[in-house]
Amino acid sequence: MTSASTPTSVVVDGAYELAEGGRWIDGRYVYVDILSGRLFELRDGTDLATPRQLARLDVPLGAVAPVGDRPGAWIAAVGTGIALLTADGALEWLDRPEDRTPVAGRMNDGVADPAGRFWAGSMAYDGTPGAGSLYRTDPDGTVVRVLDGLTIANGPAFTADGTTMYLADTAVGTILRCRVDPASGDLVGGPETFARLRDGEGSPDGMTVDEEGCLWVAMWGAAAVRRYHPDGHLLHTLTVPAPHPTSVCLHPGDNCLYITTARYGVTNPTAASGAVLSVPVPVGGTEACSWRRPRPATTA
Template sequence: MTTTAASVAVLVDGGYELAEGGRWVDGRYVYVDILSGRLFELHDGTGLAAPRQLAALDVPLGAVAPVAGRPDAWIAAAGTGIALLTADGALEWLDRPEDRTPVPSRMNDGVADPAGRFWAGSMAYDGTHGAGSLYRTDPDGTVVRVLDGLTIANGPAFTADGTTMYLADTAAGTILRCRVDPVSGDLSGGPDTFARLGDEDGSPDGMTVDDEDCLWVAMWGAGTVRRYHPDGRLLHTLTVPAPHPTSVCLRPDDNSLFVTTARYGVTNPTAASGAVLGIPVPVRGAAACSWRGGR
């Protein structure tokens, strides 16, 4: 079944170059504009309130997750690594592993898992094949490379029990499924291919899991959002009025889907490109998990 754009509302027409990383945190919607290094929050899901800028960094900002016990602090996939971001905008670097790669690279999307670890992917600026990695930041601040050989690591998304992680390699057109040990954070065996997309389908970008354990995927280049059953069946395709949707977020307290989009690479952008969109849906999601570390 396909839903048209008739039910889609433009909540924030911000003209963002590459809005991404939408999460529901403490009763507000939080998202980034990657290339400008900015972090925003939106308190009113109806779009009546303007977004508020929380931080502006001098490096790209891929995604953030809240830090447990520190309401104004974030763990961030930023620049070439992982950092703690305080309310005054200061960065405390935990590690910058992409400084040690052979091609210029940056961090991309990231999310905290139910056990309190932070997972984030990377990519080369020029899209070099196989140059991207997936990193895990443990509560003690240690940053571990978990997977390599990816091209554009995107959209880590976890099931509620934390035992399954979905990971998109956007450039390869694949969605991987990994089994995760909830205690150690180690992956059990190699990733399985959950879905393989053709050029006509678009490229998988940001993802989230709903309260029925189904996976929602923003499809860059196709102007659609897909919903998959845990067994891999495509259940639903939702059309949005922007060619590059980048992330998806389901409110836990309302049947609403938030979708960020990009102006990047769009020849004739409209108000829906580089925006935050709101769409009524029949399911709900979960609030963003926190990183259970800090100093």
């Protein structure tokens, strides 16, 4: 394992309370500010320091993925459930499963898998242990609770073939690895522990898988990003100039890592907290996947 402090640039000093969910989608970097319910994009090849606000909602916005057959629309982990976010900022609810839980909760991070399903986690507002869940939204819009008993379900990330999903339970310092049947979306066996963080090492937050199959993890509270080999051993640790990195995203055409950070819980924040950061790295990533609804049946 190597550890280094690599020159890091502040791409956007947005003073965001809780920036999260960074993804590369169709030549743009898309991210959210969860607690303010805002969605932003940075266009590649333009002035990356000037984000464009795509939506502002009156409920927390955890993460989005593009909808394959509706340009400008998103599937969103938002408020207490899953909704379609239209280009004009309206919400079309698919389900609000967190309305049916015993404690008040909200949706958190989420991502689409290579098969076109959308996976998103939840958490209780008061951090009640075991109150969080992982949900899967199938192409027909059905929302299924896949796992429960989590506390802060975070950072779903998939391998390129869609057969492996990594999931963080931030509050307990654990990264889980789940085998997934790409045809059905069902988990194959139970989750296994991929990595367990010790006290003082930070808490795993947003994650992404690079083009070599290695896992990058934002380490909340540790001012660091970690890279793990698929066999679970720690390859590298990057130090970042903000205590609470929240998500990581690799540019698909340029060896650059983009990191969102939070001001939430920071006593004396600098420009790097509540920001989008970038750092050169020796490997690239892939474009985010879309949620794809089934095509209507055709008749001969």
